[in-house]
Amino acid sequence: MPNEEHSVRIEPHGRTLKVAPGEAVLHAALAAGLNLPHSCKSGHCSSCRARLVAGEIDYPNGRPPGITAEEAADGQLLLCQARARSDLTVEARLIAGVADVEIKTLPCRIARLTPLAPDVLQVMLRLPAVERLRFHPGQYLDVLLEEGRRRSFSIASPPHDAELLELHVRRVAGGGFTERLFGAGAAALAPGSLLRIEGPMGQFSYRHGTGPTIMVAGGTGFAPLKSMLRHVLETGLTRTIHFYWGARHAADLYEEARVLGWTRRHPQLTFTAVLSEASVAAAPHHRTGWVHDAVIADHPDLSALEVYAAGPPAMIEALRSSFPRHGLPPQRLYFDSFDYAPDALPRR
Ligand SMILES: Cc1cc2nc3c(=O)[nH]c(=O)nc-3n(C[C@H](O)[C@H](O)[C@H](O)COP(=O)(O)OP(=O)(O)OC[C@H]3O[C@@H](n4cnc5c(N)ncnc54)[C@H](O)[C@@H]3O)c2cc1C
Ligand code: FES
Numbered sequence: 001m002p003n004e005e006h007s008v009r010i011e012p013h014g015r016t017l018k019v020a021p022g023e024a025v026l027h028a029a030l031a032a033g034l035n036l037p038h039s040c041k042s043g044h045c046s047s048c049r050a051r052l053v054a055g056e057i058d059y060p061n062g063r064p065p066g067i068t069a070e071e072a073a074d075g076q077l078l079l080c081q082a083r084a085r086s087d088l089t090v091e092a093r094l095i096a097g098v099a100d101v102e103i104k105t106l107p108c109r110i111a112r113l114t115p116l117a118p119d120v121l122q123v124m125l126r127l128p129a130v131e132r133l134r135f136h137p138g139q140y141l142d143v144l145l146e147e148g149r150r151r152s153f154s155i156a157s158p159p160h161d162a163e164l165l166e167l168h169v170r171r172v173a174g175g176g177f178t179e180r181l182f183g184a185g186a187a188a189l190a191p192g193s194l195l196r197i198e199g200p201m202g203q204f205s206y207r208h209g210t211g212p213t214i215m216v217a218g219g220t221g222f223a224p225l226k227s228m229l230r231h232v233l234e235t236g237l238t239r240t241i242h243f244y245w246g247a248r249h250a251a252d253l254y255e256e257a258r259v260l261g262w263t264r265r266h267p268q269l270t271f272t273a274v275l276s277e278a279s280v281a282a283a284p285h286h287r288t289g290w291v292h293d294a295v296i297a298d299h300p301d302l303s304a305l306e307v308y309a310a311g312p313p314a315m316i317e318a319l320r321s322s323f324p325r326h327g328l329p330p331q332r333l334y335f336d337s338f339d340y341a342p343d344a345l346p347r348r
Contacts, residue, residue, distance in 0.1 A: 006084035011091045019084045026079040033103045037093045037203050040339035041080045044313055048079040055088035101134050105198045110191050111164055116254035120220060121181055123167040135159055137206045137231040138224040141199030149343050151177045154224035158231040168223040204336040206231060211306060215243045216291055218311020224336060225310060233266055240268045246291025246315060248277040292318045296326055303327030310336040
C-alpha cells in the first residue's frame with residue numbers, strides 16, 4: 001500500500017532497506033549509505049535504471065521521461081522516482097570503485113566565498129578538524145536544507161587537497177539555496193555560516209587508464225572536471241586529454257587562465273573553449289557554436305575514446321544522443337547531469 005513503510009531488497013548487494021511512504025527508493029538507499037548508480041535524481045538521465053524482480057511500484061508524477069513504456073513493461077524502473085507500493089526486490093547495477101567510499105553527514109562552515117564570474121561563486125567549505133571526507137575525483141555532495149530538501153554540488157577540489165572542499169555554484173534566478181549564497185534575503189549565507197552536507201555521492205568519477213580521453217564541461221560542469229584534472233595532473237598524467245569547455249560567453253570561462261597554464265606545463269592536455277552566444281572566436285583556442293558539435297568536428301570517430309562530461313541536462317542529452325552515432329560505446333560515456341533538485345521540479 002502507498003501509505004505504509006515497505007522493505008526493499010537490493011540485489012546483487014544483498015541489502016534490505018526500509019522505504020518510508022512517498023520516499024523514492026534511491027533516496028532511501030543513499031540515506032542508508034548505499035551509493036547506487038544515479039546522476040540527475042529527477043527521472044531524466046536513466047542512470048538509476050534497475051530491474052524490478054518482485055513487487056509493485058508507482059511514480060508520483062507518472063512515468064518519468066528517462067524510461068520508455070516498453071522498458072517499463074519489460075520490468076525496468078528508475079530508482080530515483082519509484083515509490084514502493086509493496087515490499088520489493090530490485091536488481092541494481094554495481095559500479096566498482098565508488099561503492100567503497102563511506103557516505104557521511106557532516107557539519108561544515110563556509111570558509112570563503114569568492115566571485116569567479118558574475119553568476120558563479122567559489123564556495124570553500126571547512127570540515128570539523130577531526131573529520132575528513134574521502135571521495136573520488138568527480139563525485140558530488142548534497143547540502144542538506146530544512147524540511148528534508150537537499151541541493152547537489154560537485155566537489156571541485158581533488159581528494160589529495162581536501163582540507164577545504166571547493167564548490168562552484170551558479171546562481172539560479174529564484175533558486176531557494178543559491179540565491180542565499182549570493183547574499184539574497186533574510187537567510188543570506190556568508191563566511192562563517194554553518195551548513196550540513198552529505199557525501200560523497202554519485203558514480204561520476206575518474207577511471208585510471210592510458211587511452212585517449214575527452215572531457216566536456218558545460219558552465220559550472222567545470223567543477224568535477226577540475227577535480228579530475230587536478231587529480232591526474234598532480235599525481236601523474238599517463239594519457240592524452242582533450243578538454244572542451246562550453247559556455248555562452250568568454251566571461252563565463254571563469255578559470256580559463258588556470259586551464260591554459262595547465263596546457264603549457266602538460267603538452268598531453270589540450271584545451272578548446274566553445275562559445276554558444278559569441279559570433280567570433282576571440283582567441284586561437286576559442287570556437288563558436290555548441291560544444292558537442294565541436295567535439296564531433298575534431299573527433300568524428302569516437303570509438304577508441306573515453307568521454308567524461310558534466311553540465312546542464314540539455315548538453316548531456318546532446319552528447320548522449322550524438323556521440324554513440326560516432327562510435328562511442330555508451331558504457332564509455334561517463335556523465336553528471338546538473339538537474340534541479342527533485343523538490344523544485346514539480347513546482348516548475
Ligand atoms: C549531481 C549534480 C551535481 C551538480 N553540481 C553542480 C555544481 O557543481 N555547480 C552548480 O552550479 N550546480 C550544480 N548542480 C545543479 C544544482 O544542484 C542546482 O542548480 C541547485 O540545486 C539549484 O538550487 P536552488 O535551491 O538555488 O534552486 P531551486 O530552489 O531548486 O530552484 C530551481 C529552479 O526552480 C525554480 N523555482 C523554485 N521555486 C519555485 C516556485 N515556487 N515556483 C516556480 N519555480 C520555482 C527556480 O526559479 C529555479 O529556476 C548539480 C546538480 C546535480 C544533480
Ligand atoms: S533518471 Fe534517476 S538519476 Fe537520473
